[in-house]
Amino acid sequence: MANYLETYAAELDLPVRLNAEVEALTRSNDRYVLETGSNRLTATNVIIATGPFQHPSIPEFAEELDSSITQLHSSDYQCPDRLPAGAALVVGAGNSGAEIAVELACADRSTWLSGRGTGHIPSRVFNSRPFWWLADSVFTVDTWLGRKVKKRSQGHGDPLIRLTPADIRQRGVERVPRTEGVTGGKPRLEDGHIFDVDAVVWATGFRPEFGWIDLLGLAFDANGYPIHEKGVIDEEPGLYFLGLSFQRTPVSATIGGVSSDARYIASRLTDAD
Template identity: 45%
Template sequence: MSTERIETVVVGGGQAGLATGYHLTRRGRPFVILDAGERVGDAWRARWDSLRLFSPAKFDGLPGLPYPGPGWAFPTRDEFADYLQAYAAWAELPVRTRTAVRRVSCEGGRYVVETDGDLRYEAENVVIAAGYDRLPKTPEYAGRLAPDIRQVHAVDYRNPDQLQDGPALVVGAGNSGADIALELARTHRVLLSGPHPGQLPWHIDRRPSRVLAPVLFFLFRRVFTVRTPVGRKLRPKVLAHSAPLIRVKSADLTAAGVERVARTTGVRDGRPVLADGTAPDVANVVWCTGFRPNTSWIDLPVFGPDGEPAQQRGVLEGQPGLYFVGRLFQYAMASSMIQGVGRDAEHVVRHLVARATQRPAPAGTTPLDAHDRSSSG
């Protein structure tokens, strides 16, 4: 295995990684972005076919390049993925696709980033801009459902054609569950299982939202932060619970014929059992039950008992040179949103550059500009 030495490795080529790359480029720092997808934006292309963003296009641009098109349109999954691909090309970012990172560790005062190929990287800094909450979470009793029930997790759901004829139980009533239930209701009888998480009191794609959305996004960026009492009070609730329904409303589900049922608690005779003791006879189960973290590839002592990194606005003081961008409520409610990653990325890069200027260059190395790469075997 050969080794490439570079000042900074950014893990993840989604919006958080690309925004970080933009600010690193502006500062003239040498770096590389590693992404597992075939193309930039493939993490979005892998989601269900009818997905649209919750934020209007005017709030969906990354630093330096506004999202093109009508400002109050809601981009589709593929449209936003294409924008990310175009952004990487526009900013001339050194993204290396088809490069999955399998381990990040520290050796001899430098970070080592191992990939699934024949190349590893040694770096002074690593920016984790890839979500690690990507292991589908399903209850243990899912394996006891009868084999004639087709099971699909939301991460693998694409469209109703994946399901067989007959009723569908959607487990999990958050945004993903509500969106998928509404789509499935066109072709299936749908039961939506789980408590109602609440909902925004207005329709995001109607004209009044053009007044309300800017106010909401201002709150997300400027008011709901770790620096304000209201933000500090809100943060643990956001980390612990699903968000309220944003696009789909309860009335939409009712009008489409979606039946709300109690929480799913187990299995009896191969059929799902609800909290009220009933066992609906369904042909399909769609698990919209979220994800669990997989941090095994980050081989560093940086996670607390809650599974979150012990960070301050993306900076880990106890692990110099390691940074996070794009985490849920990392600094503000907007931190994991498209409109929030640029500000957090800029803060992280500012800290990274300050650290680099204070640190003497390692022996045997030469300065690199943003487009010069050196390798050694």
């Protein structure tokens, strides 16, 4: 995939600027202004394609854990050897949490996986053409069924794909309820059980970070995501988003599903011209 993107940029001679973090996005008259350190770029159209995984989300009560407990977010996890020996609690039962928990259990650690079940889509189904056709053509924000699926998916982890609930149990991982707080410096579950563990891995997802955008016409919802119509910001002509979770379909934030959203944004750019 990396090779493809590199070749694509080279063959089309695209003016790619690497290691250029955009620190601010504002507007001056009819042009958008992007500040990148010492550089200043202006554009009529801007597509923000920063994806859904921006800032690790960790519960505030994590700060109350005893300092003797090693804790890290799933995005910083590398392998069992990077954690201290002993029992581990993985908080968040989606794909990342389940896979980390299984790896820790296979390394002969007592491991608990905390969180609600997210369901399971068999990999043979997920990788099938009918699934991707349904995801891209039926379960969209344009249909009643798609809007219902989107509403149900908000606030929940993605369904398990590579692992099944049975796989998790067979590898020695014990499923436990959600972690809701801390008591005596130790994690506390919603059923009141308190765990004495040596490490906690927060597989609790990510939250958006758009504080660098300062545009009067751009509004955000209660979860911090931009309010848009299939990635288009009507109140800010020329501003678009790409790769948001369920931007248009349940696979909008995946490599396999972002292409149709990109085509839609490209068509709107053409219309704008």
